[in-house]
Amino acid sequence: MNRSLSELEIIQNPALGAYLLWRFGVSYQASDGRQAPFHLFFLVLPLVLHRHTLSKISSTQRASGLALFAAKLAEERENLMAIHNRTLSLRRLSLQSLAMGADHRLLSISATDATVRANTADERFRVPTLPDRLTSLARAPEKLGYWCSQFSLHQIAKTLMVDF
Amino acid sequence: MYFQLSKLILWPRHDVEPRVVDFELGAVNVISGASKTGKSAVIPIIDYCLGSEKCTVPVGVIRENCTWFGIVINTIEGQKLLARRAPGDQQSTGDMYFIEGPNVDVPRRIEGKNHNLDTVKASLNRLAGLTNLGFDPSSEDGFKSRPSFRDLIAFNFQPQNIVANPDVLFFKADTNEHREKLKTIFPYVLNAVTAEVLQARFELDQVNRSLRRKESELRALVAANAAWQAEAQAWVRQAIELGVIEADSVLPAGWSDILDLLRAIARSKGSNARPSLRGLDTTLGRLDDLRTQETAQAASLAEHRQRLNELRRLRESADAFGASIHIQRDRLALAKWLRDLTVAVPSESLVAVGRGGRDELLLLCDNLEEIEVKLRAQPTLSDTLDKETHRVRVATEEALNALNETRAEIANLERRSEAAQAAADHFDRTERFLGRVEQALVLYDRADQSSTLRDEIAKLRALAGELQGIIAEAGVQRKLRNAATLVESAVNRFIPQLDAEWKDAPVQLAIDDLTIKVVRGTRSDFLWEIGSGANWLAYHIATTLALQEFFLSETNHCVPYLLVYDQPSQVYFPKRAATRDDDRGIDPQFRDEEDIQAVRKVFALLGQQAVVHKGRLQIVILDHAGEDVWGGLPGVRLIEEWRGPHALVPREWYQ
Numbered sequence: 001m002n003r004s005l006s007e008l009e010i011i012q013n014p015a016l017g018a019y020l021l022w023r024f025g026v027s028y029q030a031s032d033g034r035q036a037p038f039h040l041f042f043l044v045l046p047l048v049l050h051r052h053t054l055s056k057i058s059s060t061q062r063a064s065g066l067a068l069f070a071a072k073l074a075e076e077r078e079n080l081m082a083i084h085n086r087t088l089s090l091r092r093l094s095l096q097s098l099a100m101g102a103d104h105r106l107l108s109i110s111a112t113d114a115t116v117r118a119n120t121a122d123e124r125f126r127v128p129t130l131p132d133r134l135t136s137l138a139r140a141p142e143k144l145g146y147w148c149s150q151f152s153l154h155q156i157a158k159t160l161m162v163d164f
Numbered sequence: 165m166y167f168q169l170s171k172l173i174l175w176p177r178h179d180v181e182p183r184v185v186d187f188e189l190g191a192v193n194v195i196s197g198a199s200k201t202g203k204s205a206v207i208p209i210i211d212y213c214l215g216s217e218k219c220t221v222p223v224g225v226i227r228e229n230c231t232w233f234g235i236v237i238n239t240i241e242g243q244k245l246l247a248r249r250a251p252g253d254q255q256s257t258g259d260m261y262f263i264e265g266p267n268v269d270v271p272r273r274i275e276g277k278n279h280n281l282d283t284v285k286a287s288l289n290r291l292a293g294l295t296n297l298g299f300d301p302s303s304e305d306g307f308k309s310r311p312s313f314r315d316l317i318a319f320n321f322q323p324q325n326i327v328a329n330p331d332v333l334f335f336k337a338d339t340n341e342h343r344e345k346l347k348t349i350f351p352y353v354l355n356a357v358t359a360e361v362l363q364a365r366f367e368l369d370q371v372n373r374s375l376r377r378k379e380s381e382l383r384a385l386v387a388a389n390a391a392w393q394a395e396a397q398a399w400v401r402q403a404i405e406l407g408v409i410e411a412d413s414v415l416p417a418g419w420s421d422i423l424d425l426l427r428a429i430a431r432s433k434g435s436n437a438r439p440s441l442r443g444l445d446t447t448l449g450r451l452d453d454l455r456t457q458e459t460a461q462a463a464s465l466a467e468h469r470q471r472l473n474e475l476r477r478l479r480e481s482a483d484a485f486g487a488s489i490h491i492q493r494d495r496l497a498l499a500k501w502l503r504d505l506t507v508a509v510p511s512e513s514l515v516a517v518g519r520g521g522r523d524e525l526l527l528l529c530d531n532l533e534e535i536e537v538k539l540r541a542q543p544t545l546s547d548t549l550d551k552e553t554h555r556v557r558v559a560t561e562e563a564l565n566a567l568n569e570t571r572a573e574i575a576n577l578e579r580r581s582e583a584a585q586a587a588a589d590h591f592d593r594t595e596r597f598l599g600r601v602e603q604a605l606v607l608y609d610r611a612d613q614s615s616t617l618r619d620e621i622a623k624l625r626a627l628a629g630e631l632q633g634i635i636a637e638a639g640v641q642r643k644l645r646n647a648a649t650l651v652e653s654a655v656n657r658f659i660p661q662l663d664a665e666w667k668d669a670p671v672q673l674a675i676d677d678l679t680i681k682v683v684r685g686t687r688s689d690f691l692w693e694i695g696s697g698a699n700w701l702a703y704h705i706a707t708t709l710a711l712q713e714f715f716l717s718e719t720n721h722c723v724p725y726l727l728v729y730d731q732p733s734q735v736y737f738p739k740r741a742a743t744r745d746d747d748r749g750i751d752p753q754f755r756d757e758e759d760i761q762a763v764r765k766v767f768a769l770l771g772q773q774a775v776v777h778k779g780r781l782q783i784v785i786l787d788h789a790g791e792d793v794w795g796g797l798p799g800v801r802l803i804e805e806w807r808g809p810h811a812l813v814p815r816e817w818y819q
Contacts, residue, residue: 037535038528039498042496081474084493085493088496091496111528111531114531153535153539
């Protein structure tokens with residue numbers, strides 16, 4: 001491809017998305033082995049790929065949990081309420097990222113119970129070393145995965161004011 | 165010019181002594197000889213050694229047996245040996261051997277050249293004291309180029325084909341090129357056009373050029389001044405407008421008053437209220453900062469407005485539900501969305517998601533829908549958005565105010581900077597105006613009556629007039645006519661001593677036609693209109709002698725005082741009826757005593773002239789006629805007789 005990519009295309013690309021979703025899924029599964037619901041995977045990118053929201057995730061302790069994060073975000077409530085619209089906007093990117101993850105066997109989608117399994121790496125699988133700029137970006141879905149694993153889908157939707 | 169032939173030398177191919185013909189100075193030298201002994205080669209050999217373009221030495225015995233031709237000439241500088249390599253199969257060669265000295269020894273052999281044709285010609289030109297100025301300064305025409313020694317040869321040689329030729333009077337004047345050049349130099353050799361005149365011609369050409377240039381310069385200046393005077397009032401008004409002089413000044417009417425006023429204006433120093441450029445720079449710097457700030461503030465305002473809009477939209481779509489509101493908005497509805505996509509065009513990504521295929525995908529959708537239905541059981545509630553709305557509105561307001569303040573400052577600064585710009589412009593305009601006034605005054609002064617340009621033009625005109633006097637064509641014509649008259653009178657003195665038909669008929673020199681006219685009663689006939697070989701010969705002899713007399717009247721005229729005639733007696737010999745197999749050395753015989761006397765007259769006159777000029781004139785005659793015809797005449801000497809075993813080229817060279 002001769003055309004140089006726009007900044008948007010560089011950030012919102014399904015490969016990065018697939019990676020971020022995989023990290024989210026791995027983290028979600030880590031606590032009790034339950035697989036994350038399909039719906040949740042559509043919330044990851046809208047939260048992580050937004051600078052202001054990302055900075056709130058980074059500045060919230062893992063132990064503090066989703067509620068505290070949402071409260072911080074809701075200091076200016078319109079920020080919290082914007083998640084829903086952003087989720088709608090990034091719906092297609094989330095789907096493409098899921099598809100790429102599934103295609104490359106990072107993720108396995110289970111149609112019967114509408115969940116996604118993040119496939120953990122075996123010895124042969126080398127997790128790429130991320131550049132420093134991306135480490136905070138990669139940590140955010142891990143935190144989110146842990147936070148979400150503590151709540152039901154319903155509660156998450158209410159906390160983040162998202163209507164499925 | 166004292167220029168006499170001392171020796172004629174031929175260098176052979178073989179290693180033997182060169183053949184040398186010695187000549188006697190200041191006398192008539194006769195080489196008497198039979199046919200085909202080399203008489204007619206003498207003039208071409210001399211001509212070739214004096215630098216002719218082509219070698220006209222006959223092809224045959226002479227060319228085949230000689231390697232170099234040479235002559236020794238006596239000049240006031242001493243002797244000069246001029247030798248030139250025989251051309252062999254070529255037309256000519258530029259290789260020359262040239263030595264000078266009080267007395268020159270003839271070398272036994274010439275090993276190689278030490279000069280070339282051009283350097284030898286240059287030496288001869290210098291010897292003749294010829295001007296190096298051309299005849300026409302503005303012409304590149306070869307006929308008008310400087311006179312050269314080569315042109316002067318025309319007056320010295322009368323070869324066989326010229327000596328009694330009715331059409332051609334002078335050597336080499338049978339080609340157009342030489343004719344034109346000869347016509348050009350004729351006034352020069354007759355002293356009507358001198359080197360001084362030629363120099364004056366060149367100077368005048370130069371003077372006229374510079375005069376034309378200066379005159380046109382002056383015309384331009386005068387025209388510019390006239391235009392300037394016409395608009396002087398406008399200049400003064402502009403000065404008032406720029407504030408250089410008081411607005412209530414009275415405009416003077418007279419040109420000199422206006423001029424004084426303009427001079428005063430040019431001296432004034434322009435506006436004192438000169439805005440500082442540094443001040444302008446600071447303003448511009450601040451303006452730059454403000455513009456950056458404005459951009460940032462505008463962006464912030466846009467963001468706040470966006471938020472405000474969003475909140476307003478939320479409020480408008482919300483139903484009051486107790487203290488909270490129920491927000492109505494599009495759900496994510498992933499199940500429906502996916503299903504719609506699947507039904508429409510199953511894209512690559514969807515296939516990957518539903519790894520199992522369409523059914524798998526539809527199954528996923530069903531399950532998703534089930535979850536969503538449960539999720540929608542309760543509406544999403546939110547607190548009131550008033551606080552948010554207020555906060556955002558305040559923020560928006562603040563951003564707007566900040567932006568407006570910035571914009572106001574920008575506008576203000578821009579106004580101020582425009583004013584500063586205008587002041588600077590005004591200052592510039594004033595300065596420029598003053599500069600223009602000053603320049604115009606300088607130009608005006610230059611074109612003033614007293615200016616040097618007019619002086620220069622006057623001087624140049626005077627000089628041109630002077631030069632015109634020197635080169636005056638009328639003067640040249642008068643001098644030419646006078647000189648021609650002298651020559652003509654000499655011709656008229658000589659003709660009665662020769663065998664011409666009309667002994668008393670006056671002769672005129674026709675320089676434009678390079679010939680003579682014979683005046684008989686009301687008629688004047690050109691040479692070619694007169695019959696008889698005897699007449700042609702007589703006029704050739706008389707004219708060449710008369711010209712020599714004119715040249716000899718000067719101490720050192722540029723034309724060599726030398727005459728060479730080849731077979732002048734030929735017109736008195738009957739045409740040979742037939743040639744015999746072996747006609748070598750056969751002499752034709754004169755028809756009668758009358759012809760012999762006619763030939764003797766020619767020799768007598770030439771001898772007499774050689775005596776009269778006391779050794780300054782040398783004449784060489786190559787002829788069949790023997791001593792029996794011209795013997796005993798004063799001034800006439802037999803140099804060599806080429807008969808029997810004797811000839812120009814020794815027989816042993818080729819036998």
